[in-house]
Amino acid sequence: MSNVKIPPVLRQAVGGERVVQADGATVGEVLDDLCTRHPAVGAQILTSDGTLHKYVNLYVNDEDARLLQWTDTPVGDADTLMILPAMAGGAR
Amino acid sequence: MSPSYQDLLAAAREVIPEVEPSEVAPRVAEGAGPLIIDVRETGEWDQGHLPGAVHVPRGFLESRVAGVAHDLDHELLISCASGQRSLLAAVTLRDMGYTNVSNLAGGFARWKQNNHPVEVPRILTPAQRSRYSRHVLIPEVGEEGQLKLLDSRVLLIGAGGLGSPAAYYLAAAGAGTIGLVDDDVVDESNLQRQIIHTTDRVGVNKGESAKEAIRALNPEVQVNVHPFRVNRDNVLDLLSDYDVVVDGADNFPTRYLLADAALMTRTPLVHASILRFEGHASVFMPYDGPCYRCLFPEPPPPDLAPSCGEAGVLGVLCGVMGNVQATEAIKVLLGIGDTLAGRLLIYDALGMTFTELKVRRDPDCPSCGPNADLQLRDYEAWCAGVGSHDHEAAGAPA
Numbered sequence: 113m114s115n116v117k118i119p120p121v122l123r124q125a126v127g128g129e130r131v132v133q134a135d136g137a138t139v140g141e142v143l144d145d146l147c148t149r150h151p152a153v154g155a156q157i158l159t160s161d162g163t164l165h166k167y168v169n170l171y172v173n174d175e176d177a178r179l180l181q182w183t184d185t186p187v188g189d190a191d192t193l194m195i196l197p198a199m200a201g202g203a204r
Numbered sequence: 205m206s207p208s209y210q211d212l213l214a215a216a217r218e219v220i221p222e223v224e225p226s227e228v229a230p231r232v233a234e235g236a237g238p239l240i241i242d243v244r245e246t247g248e249w250d251q252g253h254l255p256g257a258v259h260v261p262r263g264f265l266e267s268r269v270a271g272v273a274h275d276l277d278h279e280l281l282i283s284c285a286s287g288q289r290s291l292l293a294a295v296t297l298r299d300m301g302y303t304n305v306s307n308l309a310g311g312f313a314r315w316k317q318n319n320h321p322v323e324v325p326r327i328l329t330p331a332q333r334s335r336y337s338r339h340v341l342i343p344e345v346g347e348e349g350q351l352k353l354l355d356s357r358v359l360l361i362g363a364g365g366l367g368s369p370a371a372y373y374l375a376a377a378g379a380g381t382i383g384l385v386d387d388d389v390v391d392e393s394n395l396q397r398q399i400i401h402t403t404d405r406v407g408v409n410k411g412e413s414a415k416e417a418i419r420a421l422n423p424e425v426q427v428n429v430h431p432f433r434v435n436r437d438n439v440l441d442l443l444s445d446y447d448v449v450v451d452g453a454d455n456f457p458t459r460y461l462l463a464d465a466a467l468m469t470r471t472p473l474v475h476a477s478i479l480r481f482e483g484h485a486s487v488f489m490p491y492d493g494p495c496y497r498c499l500f501p502e503p504p505p506p507d508l509a510p511s512c513g514e515a516g517v518l519g520v521l522c523g524v525m526g527n528v529q530a531t532e533a534i535k536v537l538l539g540i541g542d543t544l545a546g547r548l549l550i551y552d553a554l555g556m557t558f559t560e561l562k563v564r565r566d567p568d569c570p571s572c573g574p575n576a577d578l579q580l581r582d583y584e585a586w587c588a589g590v591g592s593h594d595h596e597a598a599g600a601p602a
């Protein structure tokens with residue numbers, strides 16, 4: 113069971129939580145389980161063929177998953193997966 | 205009987221070699237001379253000194269010398285006004301273990317008499333020394349750093365949530381020239397967080413409003429108001445005129461435009477973005493670390509990227525993140541410390557946690573990679589296209 117950190121824009125899709133838990137031995141499996149538990153998340157971060165949108169950054173602890181093995185990156189109970197889309201807010 | 209002053213000087217001459225100005229002047233002129241430590245008081249130093257000398261007043265010699273002469277076998281030449289204070293200072297350094305210490309015979313007076321070149325330091329005025337005294341006290345800033353800040357030029361994109369606190373503190377810090385790019389006017393709903401503006405300036409251009417606040421806080425800061433939106437036609441000219449750019453924009457097209465323009469003009473970019481209780485910050489040093497697009501290759505579609513105007517923001521969050529930006533801008537300008545280059549700082553105000561993620565340069569980055577074809581594009585169309593296309597593919601409502 114890994115912790116998944118949810119960005120502000122997706123919190124509504126998980127009932128307002130900042131961190132939720134999901135099962136899986138890899139980043140991909142954890143995301144699958146997350147999207148099963150919270151289908152509204154899947155609608156936002158997955159394309160119709162089930163792959164991740166390019167604007168979704170994933171971090172395993174403090175490392176960019178793109179530089180690990182992307183969705184095949186193994187994760188354990190102690191790992192935190194962070195979903196991180198860019199934010200634009202600043203001036204207004 | 206205790207030794208007199210003359211006895212002390214005589215004993216010192218026994219152990220400290222003395223060097224005539226004419227002997228060492230050619231080496232000093234070539235920049236190949238010994239490390240010259242001037243032990244006079246600040247008022248004397250300010251009138252002029254040997255070129256390349258470092259200033260360590262006699263009273264701070266023992267405590268500060270290690271900061272300027274790291275090796276005990278460093279060749280040191282000690283100077284003062286006439287060569288006497290420096291002679292005794294040289295003995296102290298010898299006692300501290302420095303093995304190669306000589307004294308400038310006749311001191312700065314003889315050096316000047318013999319018409320060797322003199323450097324007159326740029327110094328803070330008494331008023332500046334008083335205003336910035338808490339900076340001058342910090343070894344990493346000091347008078348030299350404060351002068352550097354006063355000479356520096358910072359461009360802020362947006363005088364809103366992030367730009368307000370950043371501009372306010374940068375002005376207080378004595379960042380000499382501050383440019384404010386904002387076409388918006390102050391609205392009542394801004395005042396919950398945009399602390400540089402005031403109730404009686406509702407309706408005034410944000411740059412002009414901020415200029416008024418800065419004039420009241422620190423009149424010596426030059427404020428350039430740019431009352432328009434940054435765009436493809438003006439961005440390169442704007443950035444070229446400044447040493448660092450602070451991105452407090454409120455939309456992706458502007459952020460990606462700035463990211464590319466910062467690369468093209470080689471301007472360090474201090475980034476932050478905010479939403480509700482969360483803030484991101486990083487520093488992008490052009491071609492010396494990742495760029496914004498290495499971190500975020502593409503923007504999310506509009507409904508995953510609401511503005512603060514749509515989704516809200518905790519007012520004080522702007523203060524934290526805007527001042528992270530001001531801090532990083534000052535560090536970049538002074539070349540001190542470790543900036544957020546290569547790191548994304550995430551501040552979660554609800555959990556009161558600061559998390560850091562590693563950001564690496566993407567070798568295939570379309571903006572800063574070796575094969576990048578970097579040119580300014582229509583960022584509005586690109587951001588809209590990237591977002592809507594992908595999003596429709598996901599089968600979600602546009």
Ligand SMILES: [Zn+2]
Pocket residue numbers: 494495496497498499565566569570571572573
């Ligand atoms: Zn890049």
